[in-house]
Amino acid sequence: MAETAERRYTLVVFDWDGTLIDSAGTIVECIQDASREMGLTVPERERARHVIGLGLHDSLRHAVPDLPRERYRDFADRYRRHFLARESSMSLFEGVPRLLAGLHARGVLLAVATGKSRAGLDRALAASGLGAYFCASRCADETHPKPHPAMLLELMRELDAEPEQVLMVGDTSHDLEMARNAGVDALAVGYGAHPEHALRALAPRACVANVDELVQWLTQNG
Numbered sequence: 001m002a003e004t005a006e007r008r009y010t011l012v013v014f015d016w017d018g019t020l021i022d023s024a025g026t027i028v029e030c031i032q033d034a035s036r037e038m039g040l041t042v043p044e045r046e047r048a049r050h051v052i053g054l055g056l057h058d059s060l061r062h063a064v065p066d067l068p069r070e071r072y073r074d075f076a077d078r079y080r081r082h083f084l085a086r087e088s089s090m091s092l093f094e095g096v097p098r099l100l101a102g103l104h105a106r107g108v109l110l111a112v113a114t115g116k117s118r119a120g121l122d123r124a125l126a127a128s129g130l131g132a133y134f135c136a137s138r139c140a141d142e143t144h145p146k147p148h149p150a151m152l153l154e155l156m157r158e159l160d161a162e163p164e165q166v167l168m169v170g171d172t173s174h175d176l177e178m179a180r181n182a183g184v185d186a187l188a189v190g191y192g193a194h195p196e197h198a199l200r201a202l203a204p205r206a207c208v209a210n211v212d213e214l215v216q217w218l219t220q221n222g
Contacts, residue, residue: 010165016116049194059115095211100130109136113151138155151178171191
C-alpha cells in the first residue's frame with residue numbers, strides 16, 4: 001500500500017488584489033483617473049499594473065514619476081475616492097470561497113499579506129465574507145511593504161511557522177520576491193496583475209492559470 005504523503009505547508013499566505021479578488025483592472029483605472037485629474041502623464045496600463053501590491057511611495061515613484069513627493073497624499077486621496085466608488089462592483093474570482101473552505105477544513109492556517117491599507121483590507125474581508133477563514137494578516141501601512149520580507153516574517157512569528165512550512169500565493173513579482181526574501185516557497189497565479197513570463201522568471205513552485213488549477217495544485221502539493 002502506498003504511503004500517504006505528509007502535508008508540507010501548515011501556513012498558506014495569500015495576496016489579496018489580483019489573487020483572491022478580481023481587482024487589478026479597477027486599480028489600474030483608478031491610478032489613471034487620479035493621474036488625469038491632477039494633470040499628470042497618464043501611465044499605460046502595463047505600467048500601472050506593475051505597481052499593484054507595492055506600498056504607496058514605491059507605487060507612485062514608478063507609475064507617476066513626474067508627481068512631486070509633496071503631492072503624494074493628494075494623489076492617494078483621489079485614488080481612494082475613485083476606488084471606493086468602484087469597490088462594490090469587484091468580485092471574488094470564481095472558486096475562491098471553495099478553495100479557502102477546503103484548506104480551512106484540512107486545518108491549514110491561512111493568512112493575508114497585502115499592499116492594501118488595514119482599513120481597505122478590513123472592508124474587503126467583511127464585504128467578501130471571507131474574514132473567518134484567516135487567522136492573521138499584514139497590510140502595507142502596518143510594516144515594510146512588498147517586496148521586503150517583513151509581512152511574511154511577522155506572520156511566521158505570530159503563527160509559529162517555520163519557513164519550510166510556509167507557502168506564499170500571489171499574482172505579482174512583488175509577492176514572489178517577498179517570498180524569496182523571507183526564505184519561503186511561492187506559488188504564482190497567472191490570472192492577476194503580472195504576466196506569466198515575469199512570474200516564471202522568479203522560479204515559483206508553479207504558475208497556475210485559474211483557481212481550479214490552484215485548488216488542484218494545493219491538494220496535490222499542500
